[in-house]
Amino acid sequence: MPTFTTRQPRYVLLAQSLMQDITSERYMVGGLLPTESELCRQFGVSRHTVREALRRLREAGLVSRHQGIGTRVKAKATETRYVQSMASLADLMQYAEKTRLAVRSTREVVAAGPLCDLLRCKAGQRWLLFEGPRFAGRATVPMAYTLVYIPPAYAGIRQYIGALKVPIYTLIEEHFGERIVEVLQEIGAMALSPKVSRLLHVRAGSAGLSITRHYFGADDRLLEVAVNLHPALDRYRYSMRLRLESQANGPPH
Amino acid sequence: MPTFTTRQPRYVLLAQSLMQDITSERYMVGGLLPTESELCRQFGVSRHTVREALRRLREAGLVSRHQGIGTRVKAKATETRYVQSMASLADLMQYAEKTRLAVRSTREVVAAGPLCDLLRCKAGQRWLLFEGPRFAGRATVPMAYTLVYIPPAYAGIRQYIGALKVPIYTLIEEHFGERIVEVLQEIGAMALSPKVSRLLHVRAGSAGLSITRHYFGADDRLLEVAVNLHPALDRYRYSMRLRLESQANGPPH
DNA sequence: AAGTGGTCTAGACCACCGA
DNA sequence: CGGTGGTCTAGACCACTTA
Numbered sequence: 401m402p403t404f405t406t407r408q409p410r411y412v413l414l415a416q417s418l419m420q421d422i423t424s425e426r427y428m429v430g431g432l433l434p435t436e437s438e439l440c441r442q443f444g445v446s447r448h449t450v451r452e453a454l455r456r457l458r459e460a461g462l463v464s465r466h467q468g469i470g471t472r473v474k475a476k477a478t479e480t481r482y483v484q485s486m487a488s489l490a491d492l493m494q495y496a497e498k499t500r501l502a503v504r505s506t507r508e509v510v511a512a513g514p515l516c517d518l519l520r521c522k523a524g525q526r527w528l529l530f531e532g533p534r535f536a537g538r539a540t541v542p543m544a545y546t547l548v549y550i551p552p553a554y555a556g557i558r559q560y561i562g563a564l565k566v567p568i569y570t571l572i573e574e575h576f577g578e579r580i581v582e583v584l585q586e587i588g589a590m591a592l593s594p595k596v597s598r599l600l601h602v603r604a605g606s607a608g609l610s611i612t613r614h615y616f617g618a619d620d621r622l623l624e625v626a627v628n629l630h631p632a633l634d635r636y637r638y639s640m641r642l643r644l645e646s647q648a649n650g651p652p653h
Numbered sequence: 654m655p656t657f658t659t660r661q662p663r664y665v666l667l668a669q670s671l672m673q674d675i676t677s678e679r680y681m682v683g684g685l686l687p688t689e690s691e692l693c694r695q696f697g698v699s700r701h702t703v704r705e706a707l708r709r710l711r712e713a714g715l716v717s718r719h720q721g722i723g724t725r726v727k728a729k730a731t732e733t734r735y736v737q738s739m740a741s742l743a744d745l746m747q748y749a750e751k752t753r754l755a756v757r758s759t760r761e762v763v764a765a766g767p768l769c770d771l772l773r774c775k776a777g778q779r780w781l782l783f784e785g786p787r788f789a790g791r792a793t794v795p796m797a798y799t800l801v802y803i804p805p806a807y808a809g810i811r812q813y814i815g816a817l818k819v820p821i822y823t824l825i826e827e828h829f830g831e832r833i834v835e836v837l838q839e840i841g842a843m844a845l846s847p848k849v850s851r852l853l854h855v856r857a858g859s860a861g862l863s864i865t866r867h868y869f870g871a872d873d874r875l876l877e878v879a880v881n882l883h884p885a886l887d888r889y890r891y892s893m894r895l896r897l898e899s900q901a902n903g904p905p906h
Numbered sequence: 907a908a909g910t911g912g913t914c915t916a917g918a919c920c921a922c923c924g925a
Numbered sequence: 926c927g928g929t930g931g932t933c934t935a936g937a938c939c940a941c942t943t944a
Contacts, residue, residue: 466911
């Protein structure tokens, strides 16, 4: 490790050096790195500098550190991770304006046939179904037709459902102390059915976007399934942005 | 800040105290926090401890720090973040099997009209366009029709394009030392054009899924634009999974 | 009991920013 | 120029694991 010319801080150089030793298998995955004081001696730097370098490696996911044990090598290389992040689940829908769901029908349904796949349950299970058009702002032409399935256990939220300005999963979170931990979203194209086409004011059979979201709480319990049917490109488009997660250290090439 | 009973390290207590001062608007968003040495005096701790606390706040996204300026408040509270993560950009396409792009046409195009919006440039700018059907595995029916635009500066990769098994952006990354830092993806439904319908073996005008991806490198330079046209639901569906990110520091409540 | 990483202090020099 | 955060040292005590 040169002590001159380089612009890099010493802890960066040390981290790179250790990374190289890990990728070259001088230090094996599952084994221990030298102790902090050993590294201080080897590289002639202070403990603070060593710890800063090791912190980098830990944040990069290459090592784990434990009091009384040492620094263990977890992986040979950092995966490049791309993440999409959003401030809240509402951003999932990413409607430019606030939307409201006009619930036209509330009824109990019994899962059967393809509905079992959608709701991930056995035939015969009961669910509560809300459906109706969704409007953006004060628009009079709906931007989507929405179906929302929830387990009958949450039927208590029916009383809060009028012209709905908050998502139904928010009601479930607030009134039943649940927390949405995971969302599975599926997007596909389809020809819109005559009924939905009429409600969306488009030609029967025209192209539509189907967005299905499964909301899971703790323990992977399915809390809600929502299906949104949108008319074609000009009226709605789903967009997302992914960023390369900031790397603590670039790989040594 | 009590110096007794608490098990928490001082930098955690200090970070919590500062977080409270931020949420209570004692320190306003956009304003500066006290300097490190000022905090040392106020809390009676060493600079190292102050820096560790401020590091926490920065990692939580609450403040940003700049040499010569100070510590600026960015936000009042840690957003609950939902993230979709993937090991590599290839997962964006998330094709079950490997796919190959059969490039049927390579030509230079000049941006004009709607193409300017797609390519985010002024009319008259030149781009290189590759297009052709995309096949999954050894299937003979294509799963998509793909158009890829790249700046002419990367024309050098033409020689590597046959039946393409690696994405074009990978070629750009490898041969020109670029790095894809951000991807913008837009998904919409549309009626497939007669030409594309024929190539995809579906009825003309049937519903299709359009997935457009803009690939950006460092400095937000646009490196590639890809448009994929898929037939309806039964043949292709885009799915994504989002998870609530584990919080590094819970808010102090 | 010995050795590990975790916390913390007191001090120093530097690169960078704004006045 | 003075003040900011960034880097770095030398040293200390502690909590934890293993033997």
